[in-house]
Amino acid sequence: MIGKLTGRLLEKTPPTVLVDVHGVGYEVDVPMSTFYALPPLGETVSLRTHFVVREDAQLLYGFATEAERAAFRQLLKISGVGARIALAVLSGLSVDELALAIVQQEAAQLVRVPGIGKKTAERLLLELKGKIGAPAGGLPAGLDGAPGTAANDADQSDVLNALVALGYSEREAVAVVKKLPPGASVEDGIRAALRLLARG
Structure with a gap:
């Protein structure tokens, strides 16, 4: 199993890149999100990889993040x-x-x-559902069709729970929710919070 490649980026032809690792060139298919984040040709690149072996081919897929x-x-x-x-x-x-x-x-x-x-x-x-960006135990109340709290701050609570489900720490989520404008819907609140978190 090839789990990671680190080497010199030789070619970029979407969606395939060629990475030279100690003289061996690996052709790797990557999603465009990873492609746009690649360094210039000739520089070092490190990719997490997923290796697939079939009867008619051996395929390597690469990703910028885990x-x-x-x-x-x-x-x-x-x-x-x-x-x-x-x-x-x-x-x-x-x-x-x-x-x-x-x-x-x-x-x-x-x-x-x-x-x-x-x-x-x-x-x-x-x-x-429950497998990407959400805890193994399930999704937060109010975002999975289950009844949420009826309190006035229910929307902010749902935004907070959603951010935690997306993988942010409770501390990060609480801090960013405090910056949101009052009265925002859950959807608008989550989008605004993600933009704020992306800016760091």
Whole structure:
């Protein structure tokens, strides 16, 4: 199993890159999210990888982050989803955007990805629920169809829970929720919070 490659970036031809590791050139297919983050040719690149061995081919897929690779592997577990569709999903959506779509069961995000229709998008969201960007125990109340709190701060509480489900620490989530404008909907609050967190 090849789990990671670190070497000199020789070629970039979307979606494939060529990485020279001690004189051996590895052809690696990457999602566009990783492709856009690559350094200039000739510089050192490090990729997390997923290695597939078939009767007719040996294929190597690369990712800039462990979160991308984990999402790719979860997508591959779904019946009817191959590497091509999985790469397309991660090329059209960041891991955070995919996790948010799963938390909210929002098929519209996935339908925009080439090759994915409404029925496929709905099946992906259903099968990925609780597996990407959410704790193993399930999704927070109020975001999975279960009744949420009726208190006035219910929306902020749901935003906080969603951020924790997306992998942020409770401390980070509390800090960013305090910066949100009052009266924002859960969806708008989550999007605004993710933008603030992305800025660091």
